[in-house]
Amino acid sequence: MKRVAVLGAGLVSAPLVRHLLGYDDVMVTVADQDRSKAERAIGGHPRGRARALAVGDARALDGVIDASDLVVSLLPAQLHVAVAKIAVERRRPLITTSYVSPEMRALDGAARKAGVIVLNEIGLDPGLDHMSAMRVIDRVRAAGGRLETFTSCCGGLPAPDANTNPWRYKFSWSPRGVLLAGRNPARWLEGGKVVELKAEDLFKSPAPLEVPGLGRLEVYANRDSTAYVHLYGIEGVETMFRGTLRWPGWCETLDAARRLGLLEIDERDYPAGTTCAAFVETLLGAGAGTARTRAAESLGLPPDAPVIERLAWTGLFSERPIGMTRGSPLDVLCTLLQARMGYTPGERDLVVLTHRFGFVEAGSGRRSMTSTLIAYGEPRGDSAMSRTVSLPAAVAARLILDRRVALTGVHIPVDRQIYEPVLSALEPLGIRFTDS
Numbered sequence: 001m002k003r004v005a006v007l008g009a010g011l012v013s014a015p016l017v018r019h020l021l022g023y024d025d026v027m028v029t030v031a032d033q034d035r036s037k038a039e040r041a042i043g044g045h046p047r048g049r050a051r052a053l054a055v056g057d058a059r060a061l062d063g064v065i066d067a068s069d070l071v072v073s074l075l076p077a078q079l080h081v082a083v084a085k086i087a088v089e090r091r092r093p094l095i096t097t098s099y100v101s102p103e104m105r106a107l108d109g110a111a112r113k114a115g116v117i118v119l120n121e122i123g124l125d126p127g128l129d130h131m132s133a134m135r136v137i138d139r140v141r142a143a144g145g146r147l148e149t150f151t152s153c154c155g156g157l158p159a160p161d162a163n164t165n166p167w168r169y170k171f172s173w174s175p176r177g178v179l180l181a182g183r184n185p186a187r188w189l190e191g192g193k194v195v196e197l198k199a200e201d202l203f204k205s206p207a208p209l210e211v212p213g214l215g216r217l218e219v220y221a222n223r224d225s226t227a228y229v230h231l232y233g234i235e236g237v238e239t240m241f242r243g244t245l246r247w248p249g250w251c252e253t254l255d256a257a258r259r260l261g262l263l264e265i266d267e268r269d270y271p272a273g274t275t276c277a278a279f280v281e282t283l284l285g286a287g288a289g290t291a292r293t294r295a296a297e298s299l300g301l302p303p304d305a306p307v308i309e310r311l312a313w314t315g316l317f318s319e320r321p322i323g324m325t326r327g328s329p330l331d332v333l334c335t336l337l338q339a340r341m342g343y344t345p346g347e348r349d350l351v352v353l354t355h356r357f358g359f360v361e362a363g364s365g366r367r368s369m370t371s372t373l374i375a376y377g378e379p380r381g382d383s384a385m386s387r388t389v390s391l392p393a394a395v396a397a398r399l400i401l402d403r404r405v406a407l408t409g410v411h412i413p414v415d416r417q418i419y420e421p422v423l424s425a426l427e428p429l430g431i432r433f434t435d436s
Contacts, residue, residue, distance in 0.1 A: 002401045005064050006030045008074035009037040011173055015382050016390035017041045021048055031064050055079050066090050070401055072393055088114050093400050095393050097123030108410040121412040122396050123389040125154035130412055131419035132371055132433050133355055137232055140359050147234050149358035153209060153219045155245025156385045159376055162347035166310045168247035172349045172385035175338045179330055182254050183263055186221030189240040197221055203255035211352055219243040220251055231414055245352055256299050256307045262333045269326050275319045279332055292317040314340060349377040351384040371435045388431060395425045
């Protein structure tokens, strides 16, 4: 029997656990600080085991990792390095769906010496974006072509039939993660020049993007796109851009939230019973008028502007207690949004991932190509987000358990021996790209 330890039983864990338990020779231990969540992920399967685990308990964590043949960490990204250090020490391969941090990258030498792979960015974005891009890039290269431009845009959204609130957004993964991503600066290549965007400007100028069958979305820059020029092996490319997709209206609303201080992460104390309106007053300082009118004035907007209506819809200007005595403004906003932006039973989410390539092909001149994934959640079943994030990791786990991946060290899935079998295995599972 092959033993897999899955750390974390959050919103995207169930499809991965179910997929691995579908193999007769795999046993899965799901560990979470909330044992009941781990039990739900296992669903009573006889080869599944649930256990409570506080990640800060290094001894218990070491025990779970040591008792496994492979570890999948679905924990918050900041916890992966602690897990990776133990996994490398115990010579256990590790999989995460999160971006590689500098601290994780620093473990490359130790992982190579231990003879194990630490595979990161094997989810949706990052993950499917890398693999589907490399499949096309390697084909162009093999045909003697040269890539000139590459844009990649991805987003998890409510399906049109579930797009029922004024924010036009619902959470299919960590609400805090969604908001924290709005604090990142961005960098990309455009026409051969590096473009840099400060975090405070991230949401100011979203670009429109038409997606066939869905209509107009908006896109804003996603972190440092230039880092992937080397990782994809496309030195000399003139445009390299990675973006996040949303329904129109998201960016102007998040920009307003940032300007009001709602994305700040420094914790502060609040008197017991502090209301949402009083909380807003702490951000705006002393002044006359209601929290709503003062927020609108601060943003230079009328009190009935769509952005103000969206903020009011969350309860931000109400007399409802914020429900905490210590936390950051981002924590307060996260709590408000989480309470109102969940999917109700029967509603579907939507994942959109689209690549646009411009390349020169020997004998054919300049050509363009689009590769698109559109995936819908299952009503009263798995969300599209949970499937597209966790199933690539599950398939990769099987490859590593079967010793079909010969790589060691810290990697992302841009190598053909990873992306080809993973993408092929995902197609029968309903995760496939359409090229045009």
